[in-house]
Amino acid sequence: xxxxxxxxxxxxxxxxxxxxxxxxxxxxxxxxxxxxxxxxxxxxxxxxxxxxxxxxxxxxxxxxxxxxxxxxxxxxxxxxxxxxxxxxxxxxxxxxxxxxxxxxxxxxxxxxxxxxxxxxxxxxxxxxxxxxxxxxxxxxxxxxxxxxxxxxxxxxxxxxxxxxxxxxxxxxxxxxxxxxxxxxxxxxxxxxxxxxxxxxxxxxxxxxxxxxxxxxxxxxxxxxxxxxxxxxxxxxxxxxxxxxxxxxxxxxxxxxxxxxxxxxxxxxxxxxxxxxxxxxxxxxxxxxxxxxxxxxxxxxxxxxxxxxxxxxxxxxxxxxxxxxxxxxxxxxxxxxxxxxxxxx
Amino acid sequence: xxxxxxxxxxxxxxxxxxxxxxxxxxxxxxxxxxxxxxxxxxxxxxxxxxxxxxxxxxxxxxxxxxxxxxxxxxxxxxxxxxxxxxxxxxxxxxxxxxxxxxxxxxxxxxxxxxxxxxxxxxxxxxxxxxxxxxxxxxxxxxxxxxxxxxxxxxxxxxxxxxxxxxxxxxxxxxxxxxxxxxxxxxxxxxxxxxxxxxxxxxxxxxxxxxxxxxxxxxxxxxxxxxxxxxxxxxxxxxxxxxxxxxxxxxxxxxxxxxxxxxxxxxxxxxxxxxxxxxxxxxxxxxxxxxxxxxxxxxxxxxxxxxxxxxxxxxxxxxxxxx
Numbered sequence: 001x002x003x004x005x006x007x008x009x010x011x012x013x014x015x016x017x018x019x020x021x022x023x024x025x026x027x028x029x030x031x032x033x034x035x036x037x038x039x040x041x042x043x044x045x046x047x048x049x050x051x052x053x054x055x056x057x058x059x060x061x062x063x064x065x066x067x068x069x070x071x072x073x074x075x076x077x078x079x080x081x082x083x084x085x086x087x088x089x090x091x092x093x094x095x096x097x098x099x100x101x102x103x104x105x106x107x108x109x110x111x112x113x114x115x116x117x118x119x120x121x122x123x124x125x126x127x128x129x130x131x132x133x134x135x136x137x138x139x140x141x142x143x144x145x146x147x148x149x150x151x152x153x154x155x156x157x158x159x160x161x162x163x164x165x166x167x168x169x170x171x172x173x174x175x176x177x178x179x180x181x182x183x184x185x186x187x188x189x190x191x192x193x194x195x196x197x198x199x200x201x202x203x204x205x206x207x208x209x210x211x212x213x214x215x216x217x218x219x220x221x222x223x224x225x226x227x228x229x230x231x232x233x234x235x236x237x238x239x240x241x242x243x244x245x246x247x248x249x250x251x252x253x254x255x256x257x258x259x260x261x262x263x264x265x266x267x268x269x270x271x272x273x274x275x276x277x278x279x280x281x282x283x284x285x286x287x288x289x290x291x292x293x294x295x296x297x298x299x300x301x302x303x304x305x306x307x308x309x310x311x312x313x314x315x316x317x318x319x320x321x322x323x324x325x326x327x328x329x330x331x332x333x334x335x336x337x338x339x340x341x342x343x344x
Numbered sequence: 345x346x347x348x349x350x351x352x353x354x355x356x357x358x359x360x361x362x363x364x365x366x367x368x369x370x371x372x373x374x375x376x377x378x379x380x381x382x383x384x385x386x387x388x389x390x391x392x393x394x395x396x397x398x399x400x401x402x403x404x405x406x407x408x409x410x411x412x413x414x415x416x417x418x419x420x421x422x423x424x425x426x427x428x429x430x431x432x433x434x435x436x437x438x439x440x441x442x443x444x445x446x447x448x449x450x451x452x453x454x455x456x457x458x459x460x461x462x463x464x465x466x467x468x469x470x471x472x473x474x475x476x477x478x479x480x481x482x483x484x485x486x487x488x489x490x491x492x493x494x495x496x497x498x499x500x501x502x503x504x505x506x507x508x509x510x511x512x513x514x515x516x517x518x519x520x521x522x523x524x525x526x527x528x529x530x531x532x533x534x535x536x537x538x539x540x541x542x543x544x545x546x547x548x549x550x551x552x553x554x555x556x557x558x559x560x561x562x563x564x565x566x567x568x569x570x571x572x573x574x575x576x577x578x579x580x581x582x583x584x585x586x587x588x589x590x591x592x593x594x595x596x597x598x599x600x601x602x603x604x605x606x607x608x609x610x611x612x613x614x615x616x617x618x619x620x621x622x623x624x625x626x627x628x629x630x631x632x633x634x635x636x637x638x639x640x641x642x643x644x645x646x647x648x649x650x651x652x653x654x655x656x657x658x659x660x661x662x663x664x665x666x
Binding site: 062064068092093094095096097098101102104105106109110111112113114123124127128159161162172175178179 | 469556557558560561562563564565566567568571575576579580653654655656659
């Protein structure tokens with residue numbers, strides 16, 4: 001049997017997004033020319049260390065940066081072809097939850113301790129859809145079962161503190177699906193979980209994507225997570241995307257020194273169990289990310305890059321296509337550019 | 345759970361017993377002879393001695409205490425030799441009047457305090473916030489009797505809106521409206537300080553709760569702010585607000601004593617003042633005891649409310665019991 005190829009339909013388009021926030025020292029550009037595009041049914045990952053702008057990206061997409069903090073947005077964010085940067089709060093509330101919803105970063109603290117879990121899911125369904133209370137209860141139970149929870153009824157009746165970390169994470173994922181969103185954004189969904197549960201949760205995301213066709217944007221610092229789940233990946237550093245492309249391309253053929261370093265940072269079992277002879281020290285990226293208030297004119301990674309040349313410190317590279325089987329493999333690195341031009 | 349509630353209620357009994365012993369001993373320690381102060385300085389030694397005998401002052405302390413407790417358990421607070429009336433008859437209606445004043449001021453400071461604190465927290469940093477917190481700071485720094493006098497001067501004397509003193513208008517048939525009319529000024533005077541305390545605590549608690557992950561998470565679903573504020577923010581801020589309100593009851597009862605004097609409110613404060621100045625020990629004992637019992641009951645209610653509001657607490661109680 002030949003399955004019909006799912007036609008890709010653009011859902012979210014972020015074009016040249018610049019986000020500035022207020023700081024005591026003045027306005028700071030935390031996101032610089034971010035371009036992302038997510039089609040319906042895609043699974044994409046954003047990778048980067050803390051402070052690289054991963055969370056700012058999703059908060060910009062959902063427009064949840066608090067008024068006191070936000071200076072300005074520039075560029076364009078489109079949901080289903082409609083610009084959302086200049087729509088009002090009321091319309092934005094129709095997008096949050098219904099079109100795009102968030103899987104909370106920390107399931108331990110993201111459920112209200114005073115209410116039963118079921119009540120919290122129903123609250124969202126009742127608020128955002130026209131379902132009756134009875135239908136909402138049914139839907140909540142269905143979602144919990146879909147999340148692979150055996151005793152959905154018991155979990156439904158439980159308070160958050162009565163559930164294990166894994167169960168709570170499942171509840172939060174069920175909650176994010178309450179109003180059948182087209183895209184769920186998961187911010188570090190597995191960081192707070194036991195390794196054994198992490199895999200289950202990633203499998204669950206895959207299942208959701210397969211069964212419901214929900215697109216997933218996963219934010220993580222862990223390339224292991226990326227490799228396991230994402231079709232494409234964007235690597236962020238200091239508010240910019242430095243490399244972007246198909247996951248397999250980026251992992252097996254990394255073009256940016258930062259991506260390369262990140263991949264080298266993953267310890268494997270050999271490293272852990274090898275004693276003495278032949279044991280190399282675990283790779284670490286020396287130095288710290290630059291202060292966004294005080295950027296040099298050059299590449300933002302130059303100071304930590306083991307390959308950096310003089311030109312890297314004076315000229316800011318652009319995000320450019322590299323020669324690769326993946327037509328959308330983009331890299332922001334002068335050295336890669338130079339190598340490519342020699343090759344030609 | 346029921347067992348916990350019953351246990352908690354039973355646990356007040358030793359506390360109350362302790363209170364009676366404490367009150368009893370306190371009175372014993374006060375210098376001066378009650379019989380002498382009742383009869384006056386000119387009384388003969390024989391007269392004083394016979395009154396001491398009549399009042400049971402010559403008995404041992406244990407006998408005095410047990411007979412007092414025996415009366416208490418029958419609902420009899422004793423006999424005032426100064427006023428020549430049973431204390432229950434004299435003190436209980438006054439105690440109820442004081443409770444009317446205390447409960448009214450409690451309502452005022454809880455309702456207004458929470459509303460003010462909530463608005464300030466939601467509009468943090470706005471002029472409204474700064475203004476109301478400024479007023480709260482001033483309010484918290486003013487003594488009750490001074491506020492009472494100022495309110496009386498402004499609203500009764502200058503504007504003529506409220507009566508100057510008393511609980512009912514002697515020339516009118518009385519009734520609820522009349523009581524309310526008389527109640528407003530003393531209740532506000534009593535409530536001011538606690539209102540400021542509750543408003544400030546509510547504000548900081550709400551600001552804390554607004555930062556909680558679950559509040560932000562519900563916001564990410566595009567639920568309306570006002571709904572989240574009531575269902576999640578206010579609900580989770582209740583326990584500390586209830587705690588502080590319970591603690592304020594003590595201050596309110598204390599503050600009510602001042603308002604009673606200024607506004608001539610026929611409450612227990614006035615009666616106790618007279619009793620203290622005339623060495624009327626049985627009345628003092630009874631008054632302190634009534635206030636202490638009220639305080640114990642309020643604490644009990646606060647504790648039970650907190651358990652009722654916290655599923656986590658209920659679980660830890662259940663697991664302790666099991």
